[in-house]
Amino acid sequence: MSVLKIEDLHVSVETEQGTKQILRGVDLTIGEGETHAIMGPNGSGKSTLAYAIAGHPKYQVTGGSVQLDGEEMLDKSVDERARAGLFLAMQYPVEIPGVSVSNFLRTAKTALDGEAPPIRSWIKDLDSSMTALRMDRTFRERNVNEGFSGGEKKRHEILQLELLKPKFAVLDETDSGLDVDALKIVSEGVNRAKETTGLGVLLITHYNRILRYVKPDFVHVFVAGRVAEQGGPELAVRLENEGYDRFLTGANVE
Amino acid sequence: MALASPAFVPVQTRSERLASTSVTDFPAVTGLEFEWKFIPLARVKHLTEGALDGSPTAFTYSESAGTAVDWIEPSAPVVGTAGVPEDRAAANAWAAVEKVLHISVTGEDAAELVVRRDRFGSTPRAAHVVIEAAPNSKGVVILEHHGSANLTENVEIVVGDNAQLTVVTVQEWDDEALHLSSHFARVGRDANLRHVIVSLGGSVVRVNPSVHLVSQGASIDSFGLYFADAGQYFEQRPYIDHQAANTRSRVNYKGALQGKGAHTVWVGDVLIGPHADGTDSYEQNRNLVLSEGTRADSIPNLEIETGNIQGAGHASSTGRFDDEQLFYLQSRGISEEEARRLVVRGFLAEIINEIGSPALEERLSAAVEAELVQAEAVRASALVQ
Ligand SMILES: Nc1ncnc2c1ncn2[C@@H]1O[C@H](COP(=O)(O)OP(=O)(O)OP(=O)(O)O)[C@@H](O)[C@H]1O
Ligand SMILES: [Mg+2]
Numbered sequence: 001m002s003v004l005k006i007e008d009l010h011v012s013v014e015t016e017q018g019t020k021q022i023l024r025g026v027d028l029t030i031g032e033g034e035t036h037a038i039m040g041p042n043g044s045g046k047s048t049l050a051y052a053i054a055g056h057p058k059y060q061v062t063g064g065s066v067q068l069d070g071e072e073m074l075d076k077s078v079d080e081r082a083r084a085g086l087f088l089a090m091q092y093p094v095e096i097p098g099v100s101v102s103n104f105l106r107t108a109k110t111a112l113d114g115e116a117p118p119i120r121s122w123i124k125d126l127d128s129s130m131t132a133l134r135m136d137r138t139f140r141e142r143n144v145n146e147g148f149s150g151g152e153k154k155r156h157e158i159l160q161l162e163l164l165k166p167k168f169a170v171l172d173e174t175d176s177g178l179d180v181d182a183l184k185i186v187s188e189g190v191n192r193a194k195e196t197t198g199l200g201v202l203l204i205t206h207y208n209r210i211l212r213y214v215k216p217d218f219v220h221v222f223v224a225g226r227v228a229e230q231g232g233p234e235l236a237v238r239l240e241n242e243g244y245d246r247f248l249t250g251a252n253v254e
Numbered sequence: 255m256a257l258a259s260p261a262f263v264p265v266q267t268r269s270e271r272l273a274s275t276s277v278t279d280f281p282a283v284t285g286l287e288f289e290w291k292f293i294p295l296a297r298v299k300h301l302t303e304g305a306l307d308g309s310p311t312a313f314t315y316s317e318s319a320g321t322a323v324d325w326i327e328p329s330a331p332v333v334g335t336a337g338v339p340e341d342r343a344a345a346n347a348w349a350a351v352e353k354v355l356h357i358s359v360t361g362e363d364a365a366e367l368v369v370r371r372d373r374f375g376s377t378p379r380a381a382h383v384v385i386e387a388a389p390n391s392k393g394v395v396i397l398e399h400h401g402s403a404n405l406t407e408n409v410e411i412v413v414g415d416n417a418q419l420t421v422v423t424v425q426e427w428d429d430e431a432l433h434l435s436s437h438f439a440r441v442g443r444d445a446n447l448r449h450v451i452v453s454l455g456g457s458v459v460r461v462n463p464s465v466h467l468v469s470q471g472a473s474i475d476s477f478g479l480y481f482a483d484a485g486q487y488f489e490q491r492p493y494i495d496h497q498a499a500n501t502r503s504r505v506n507y508k509g510a511l512q513g514k515g516a517h518t519v520w521v522g523d524v525l526i527g528p529h530a531d532g533t534d535s536y537e538q539n540r541n542l543v544l545s546e547g548t549r550a551d552s553i554p555n556l557e558i559e560t561g562n563i564q565g566a567g568h569a570s571s572t573g574r575f576d577d578e579q580l581f582y583l584q585s586r587g588i589s590e591e592e593a594r595r596l597v598v599r600g601f602l603a604e605i606i607n608e609i610g611s612p613a614l615e616e617r618l619s620a621a622v623e624a625e626l627v628q629a630e631a632v633r634a635s636a637l638v639q
Contacts, residue, residue: 054581055585056581057581077584077590078581078584078585079585079586079587079589079590079593082585082586082587083587087585088585090582094576094578094581096583096596096600097601097604098599098600098602098603098604099596099599099600103596104583104586104596108583108587108588111586111588111592112586143600144582160586
């Protein structure tokens with residue numbers, strides 16, 4: 001059983017006003033096949049947590065650990081973490097001019113597996129994932145994320161999730177900006193990955209609606225850089241109705 | 255990449271610049287002139303004033319249907335019809351040549367013609383080429399440059415009415431090569447010229463195309479791709495002269511710089527003349543800086559002498575790798591080296607894909623790939639030190 005274990009994680013960023021502490025001791029343990037939802041107010045540090053797990057150079061880890069099956073991820077480079085089995089679906093996926101989707105996906109798959117995928121099965125997998133995500137074939141020849149609509153970018157992230165088969169994925173507001181149909185399509189993609197590979201998911205969201213499709217085992221409330229409360233799916237409903245007010249009183253908000 | 259908003263640089267009215275076939279009309283070059291301001295003059299000054307060997311230099315080419323290649327006399331009527339030298343090195347070459355290499359495209363769908371010029375050697379030389387596309391013809395002419403060179407030359411391109419001509423000049427010279435090339439193009443009614451400069455090898459390589467859109471409906475697609483390594487100097491100054499109404503120009507140059515002393519210069523002049531109503535023009539230059547110690551000069555210059563145009567714009571940027579792009583690729587398991595290569599390759603592919611010759615596109619992709627591997631090796635060894 002794979003486990004992703006985050007312990008007492010402290011993260012800061014350098015700003016023009018000096019060092020800013022964002023994560024203040026995050027503890028989270030995600031088991032294989034589990035889905036953990038993270039909800040919390042804007043600016044509470046959810047994306048920072050996602051980036052810190054993936055190893056974005058802008059975020060400095062000042063304490064704590066992130067272990068995948070007992071192996072420390074924080075000592076590894078960004079690509080090494082991906083090869084160890086971590087994946088981040090970004091809130092704002094980056095455009096890469098001149099690099100086609102098909103070239104990008106094949107290069108990533110080759111890097112992850114250490115060898116090029118067999119051409120026939122690769123094309124077949126790519127085709128069926130794109131069909132399932134209702135992505136037109138023409139996307140293969142388009143440049144990565146260039147000119148994609150918000151919803152198309154998110155589908156492209158989930159396409160990668162399906163094809164690259166990580167052990168754990170952080171989905172940072174993958175549901176934002178999706179219409180109802182797209183939300184269902186994307187959710188089905190996540191559920192397929194869970195079923196076929198036992199993917200563990202850390203799902204960052206502001207809305208309960210995606211949680212109707214991707215059922216969380218746990219819901220964590222994220223406030224001021226740490227987990228303030230945890231519960232089951234019912235907590236998400238309550239948060240959506242009541243907001244975060246009861247957590248913010250007395251919380252350390254700058 | 256950071257977008258720098260380029261300063262508008264009014265140099266002088268481009269149409270008033272001195273043009274002459276006589277070298278003595280040009281004062282001796284000092285290095286203060288705008289045309290000579292950036293170039294490492296000590297390496298090329300002799301080409302602006304010294305004696306030049308103007309005898310014909312052997313070359314090889316592929317017999318291609320619908321095209322013809324021969325030597326003609328400098329006194330032939332076609333010589334000088336596309337343009338006249340605007341700098342001293344070009345004028346010096348003009349007077350020195352004994353024969354002019356004449357390439358004609360007559361076929362309505364001519365086969366691709368590749369002229370390989372690789373025998374110039376290290377003697378200071380002059381050359382003159384005229385590429386002529388007959389009215390209604392269509393063709394692709396590729397000039398490939400290899401080996402050593404110490405060369406100043408003029409290349410004239412005459413595009414007949416309704417013709418569609420592609421001219422690609424590829425500089426893959428040896429490390430020591432010196433090459434100053436002035437291209438002049440005259441594009442006829444409803445004709446299109448696709449002009450591509452690719453500079454990958456040489457010590458000092460300057461290719462300056464002056465393109466005159468002289469008749470209604472003439473258009474130019476001007477592309478450039480350069481990759482300067484340590485110590486290399488590559489310059490290109492496309493000048494688009496919209497003389498006639500309803501003319502269209504697109505200028506797009508992209509460069510990568512890697513290694514100490516790599517220096518590139520792009521000066522893009524667009525002149526929209528008083529009769530060029532309905533002109534549609536856009537020029538851009540983008541440079542990707544891959545290491546410390548490089549310099550990229552990028553100067554767009556737009557002069558508009560009529561109020562009635564369809565569009566005119568310019569863009570220029572010089573920047574480093576976008577860290578967010580690298581992070582995105584690496585977060586998918588791709589190593590940093592490979593991510594850097596993907597990004598540069600993607601950046602330059604936009605130009606390669608425009609060349610319009612599948613064989614050449616493939617070969618140049620491989621050449622760029624080799625540059626990247628080499629650049630990565632240099633970078634890695636610099637990190638170790
Ligand atoms: N590079 C940075 N420079 C300065 N401040 C930063 C940087 N990155 C994050 N921050 C700050 O850290 C805090 C947490 O940001 P983060 O993006 O993690 O929030 P979030 O919980 O994902 O918010 P949202 O719900 O709006 O996506 C914010 O106050 C943000 O402004
Ligand atoms: Mg966020």
